[in-house]
Amino acid sequence: MNILVIDWLIFAEKLVLIAVIIFSSLGVALYTTFAERKVAAILQDRPGPNRAGPFGLLQPLADGVKLFTKEEIIPNAANKFLFILGPGLAMTAALMTCAVVPWGNKLELFGRTIALQIADINIGILYVFAVVSMGVYGIMIGGWASNNKFSLMAALRGASQAISYELAMGMSLISLLFLTGSLSLKTIVEQQINNSHFWNIIYQPVGFIIFFICALAECNRTPFDLPEAENELNFGYHQEYSSMKLGFYLFSEYINMFISSAIMATMFFGGYDMPFVDESKFDPNIAAIIGIVALMVKVVIFIFVFMWIRWTIPRFRYDQLMDLGWKKLLPLALANMLITAFFILLQSNPIKF
Amino acid sequence: MQSLTSRAKAVERSPMTFLEQLYLWNILKGMFITFLHIFKKQPTIRYPEQKREFSRVFRGLHVLNRDSEGRENCTACGLCAVACPAEAITMEAAERLDSEKHLYREEKYAAKYEINMLRCIFCGLCEEACPKDAIYLSETFTPADFARKNFIYNKSDLLIPHRINQAEELSAAKGL
């Protein structure tokens, strides 16, 4: 009787991989909150959190304990079920994206080859888009269920911003996909590792800039953090939230930042490719570890740039934000797409004079 | 209209060019400025470990002085209380008994001497008004407390420790 015809070893392997990736992205997000405060401090000529533990390294734990011990408030008029569902959805959507990112090449352990990617599906990028568009529901449901008009306004603000910037993001990626000819992130990385091919940033600088700006907007980071404008727009969709539910929202933002950095590194900066090093000369395990380290270094650089931007630029006015998304980035991405398509056509059908 | 200074600049209101509307160049300029701040020296003093030097003219917590034989200088004349702009000082005078000659320098002494540290503005006028060199402003802070009543310092809080009888406390107060 074979009810479930599954290769249990692969199942267990993937389960372990999922657990490792989820916990490490949670850990990275935890320390991103700390890094955020540290970077802010350094850019503002002050030391930043340095009391909890050596160099303040235990600060995120202290913050977590603080959030956990705070009073859990659910407003009387709120829709209780959706109020709790909101942060959960935000967190789930943030974590789901990491399934298609290739974190490294293959590990060879116990005579098995373990691919360091949860699922190599041939529509990887589209999957990322689908999950990102799901992230809007966390914001909208949380804002609406609070039964507070300011939360609702902020939720609408956030959702319309996310939808608007998804368009330009998709357009900028289409021109990249023209070049790669594949939607699988793994294939895209392998193309970039190939020596005759440079990183995609060389071929698609404009596309990268558009994608980066849109990633800022999707993660609700400054200068696009209108959904959670604390000081001038009366906080955001999480105004009524307290304790760990608020923590979930804030946390999912940092996980989003981490994952979008990983995706940018994968698509434009060669993923787990260490530049100027030929990985095929090494033992596959060592090569895989080098690859993971290379990817992480790229991710850390991106996260630093995210923070650097946050502590440099004030936020946009809302009409400027919409203007930038619809009237600047979208036409720019379209033009970029057409030009790329033109060159690819030229390459495949050379004009004969 | 004539400009008030030579540095005045007219506000430019010409419409932005396409590149300016993309904001990218200005954003990069701004980011360069913040990047330079990474290498700047931090002016922060990490307080409990490091302490900022007081200025030479710092005026802190009051001290009631004793003379070279360890007797209290204060005669409760009330000039400090009169001089005090914040009306922080109150005192009650008492006459010295013969048996107390080693305790008080003059015939009259302050039986009760209170300074409300929440009212005090640390101006130092009491110090200047005192004809007997009895009150000084030291180089310490008033420590924080939870209750208002604890900020009313009485004689036992203010009086400098005796040079011989309380030698240890004196050196502790001097911070040695």
Place this chain on the structure above:
Amino acid sequence: MAATQIIFWFLSVLALVSALMVILSKSPVYSVLWLIALFFAISGHYILLNAQFLAIVNMIVYAGAIMVLFLFVIMLMNLNNETEPQKNLWIQLTGAISGGCLLMLLISLIKQATEIHGKRLIFENGTIGLIENLGKSLFNEFVIPFEISSVLFLSAMVGAVVIGKK
């Protein structure tokens, strides 16, 4: 029963339950959320049929974009039990009759459709849903309908802009 079949039954039950809940739930916001669940279940079915592109596009376009706009409208109108207008008995009756007619029509169509008879679902083997094959058939065999539908969308967009400008 293989794993795919278990998943198939689970997704079918989920799809039917959520479709029913879309109609039955009192609050329109809940209806929209159940509709999203329904789209997810249908996407799951697409994946079972190895039509990954369709599954993801269904999620991006319907669950990700259109449903967000639905939620926008419902949240802004603040529909709840007090503000809901009382429906006329006649309107309810006509609705029931027309809906019933449609149901009858669908059932009779499915019964008459001879192609379906004796055919089983092809799990994991069909390749038409993969993005390359889909693209090739869209731009070779079905290029004219595809382009005509894009013109249709363009006209809809122009219409929306014209209405918005008024």
